[in-house]
Amino acid sequence: MTAGDAGVPLRVVSYNIHSQRDDTAALAAVVREAKPDVVVVQEGPRRFRWRQRSAALAESFGLVVAAGGLPALGNLLLTSLRVRVTATRCQRFPLTPGRHLRGAAYAECVVGRDARFTLAGSHLSTDPVERPGQAALFKRELDAAATPVIAAADLNEEPAGPAWATVARGLTDAAVAMDRADRPTYSCANPRRRIDALLVDPRITVVGYDVVDTPQTRRASDHFPVLVDLLLPASG
Template structure:
């Protein structure tokens, strides 16, 4: 997949949407490279993990979105660093946030949701989360995330840093009934973590069966290796026009 700002590929009738899922590592790496990576990808939606979640989080979230050429749709502190950012092509009609129960001694985790529309009739729900590194804690968080996905009013696009590889219990819970974009594109060999030593696919993007996966890539370039400790996942989709 090219990351240049070219027209989105269209393989069959539908409404095109380009989505980027990115754990930005708390913006602790090369932020100029990070902004360039996202701008060159030209996404309609960016689902961020490890975004601003503390002091002045609104201002910092807006600045991050502006550096990408996007606007904040949902998330931030209420979802504990998960953000949904959109281009002006996407209309956001409703937002929600969730905090997962705190396990003493562990980091707080959560999820962000945005109901969106492109054009007159292509409606979808974007969801983003970042599950725990604790294997005992992850399955319960996955259950709560999945409950929200099941209750979403529109076809779902769900992205997360699952901190777990395919086949694990939390991964299976979130993936149930959805299409793994990497599987649909036959790109499961594209690893997402870490940029310094890629060994694992722990960042995933799942879509409702009514949404077509046109293309999928894990963007591994000199810039992405400087921008974060995770590679971004870039996916081109076709939304059903009457969803």
């Protein structure tokens, strides 16, 4: 079997970094130790000097900025030099008066010779009335992708919720695929809810899933990072 037949490996981290309010040295160490190819960040820099702060965050992880930041309202896509980014776009969900602005970031990527995929990240509202509409807008973009999707998001609800069901429709839940759906991702102080999703196109094979719970991750943010190993289909 050739490497192309076996699939092209990709390591993904999805991480709500709590606006870097916690131990930033621990945060950088957590990501560097994971050695990801891509990191999907929620609550990344989105205000004053967001470009410089996003670049500094990426550098602390040993990665580069692919997309997001202020145009995606804090959703940030970071990649290693192994991943080539061919196109990016950002999305803002309609503002509900009195609520926070929310959005999403997308990047068209290639790894290896011809393994193409769409990387997407979002962070949905804490408001259960507002959240389903945002999920529908995010899902519409995922469904329109021309290449296999890898979607990582803080959905702010558990898998039984309607917004989660909308986003997950037709995709593989990496936690379920590895029989680890019982692992909470939030909060580090009182772990009891799985609200951070990593969802992939069925053509992508999930070969590993972990919610990284260590003393270091408990210092780094209020969410645990989700670490997933995938095999991507070659496009050729």
